[in-house]
Amino acid sequence: MSSVPMRSIKTDRLVLRPSRGTDADRAFEIQSDWDVTRMLSMASFPPDQQEMEQWFADHEREWRDGEAYRFAIESDGNLVGLVDLDGLTESEAALGYWIERASWGRGYAYEAAQAVTRFGFAELGLSRIKAGHAYDNAASGRVLRKLGFVPLDIVERFSRPRGASIQQHRYVLTKPGSS
Ligand SMILES: CC(C)(COP(=O)(O)OP(=O)(O)OC[C@H]1O[C@@H](n2cnc3c(N)ncnc32)[C@H](O)[C@@H]1OP(=O)(O)O)[C@@H](O)C(=O)NCCC(=O)NCCS
Numbered sequence: 001m002s003s004v005p006m007r008s009i010k011t012d013r014l015v016l017r018p019s020r021g022t023d024a025d026r027a028f029e030i031q032s033d034w035d036v037t038r039m040l041s042m043a044s045f046p047p048d049q050q051e052m053e054q055w056f057a058d059h060e061r062e063w064r065d066g067e068a069y070r071f072a073i074e075s076d077g078n079l080v081g082l083v084d085l086d087g088l089t090e091s092e093a094a095l096g097y098w099i100e101r102a103s104w105g106r107g108y109a110y111e112a113a114q115a116v117t118r119f120g121f122a123e124l125g126l127s128r129i130k131a132g133h134a135y136d137n138a139a140s141g142r143v144l145r146k147l148g149f150v151p152l153d154i155v156e157r158f159s160r161p162r163g164a165s166i167q168q169h170r171y172v173l174t175k176p177g178s179s
Pocket residue numbers: 035036037039040097098099100103104105106107108109110111132133134137138139140142143
């Protein structure tokens with residue numbers, strides 16, 4: 001995949017900057033909270049320090065190779081979460097995000113995801129962005145609907161932190177202005 005130069009995105013209240021290896025410790029702290037991690041299908045609980053370090057250490061390469069675009073979400077210089085586009089093809093990607101428990105309910109997920117979906121359409125040339133949430137994650141469903149995502153279907157998906165198959169509600173957002 002071709003890529004775009006690494007860059008940060010500023011929103012009204014947040015800075016979204018390419019995530020990197022040194023973010024792993026803070027991510028480990030945030031994902032030590034079951035209320036955060038139980039909603040993430042691929043994450044382990046409790047989090048694994050080494051796995052987290054290896055994952056974050058690969059983010060710059062992923063960006064350069066056009067595989068994934070992952071952003072640390074910063075508020076007043078503090079890392080409060082992550083938002084990303086991964087699973088890239090020429091025209092599609094999957095949106096993901098998580099926010100530390102203490103910063104929920106301030107509109108950060110919406111603000112960060114809105115900026116990153118715009119980035120995906122305008123700068124990566126995507127035409128569709130997919131997303132999904134666990135059946136019991138109403139807050140994420142609300143974020144996606146506010147962004148204009150349309151419900152697609154409901155599938156069974158294995159949740160790694162829960163160690164069980166659960167229902168996943170899947171959505172899609174089409175590039176504005178395209179049919
Ligand atoms: C889902 C998550 C990212 C939302 O982050 P956030 O910054 O609090 O989200 P926002 O403040 O932008 O928006 C949340 C919306 O959900 C609503 N909401 C919150 N809890 C809700 C609930 N239990 N039922 C229905 N709506 C709910 C809020 O009122 C808000 O909507 P509003 O703006 O219309 O009032 C955050 O809770 C999180 O990180 N959860 C754990 C990880 C996760 O779920 N990641 C997404 C995986 S799909």
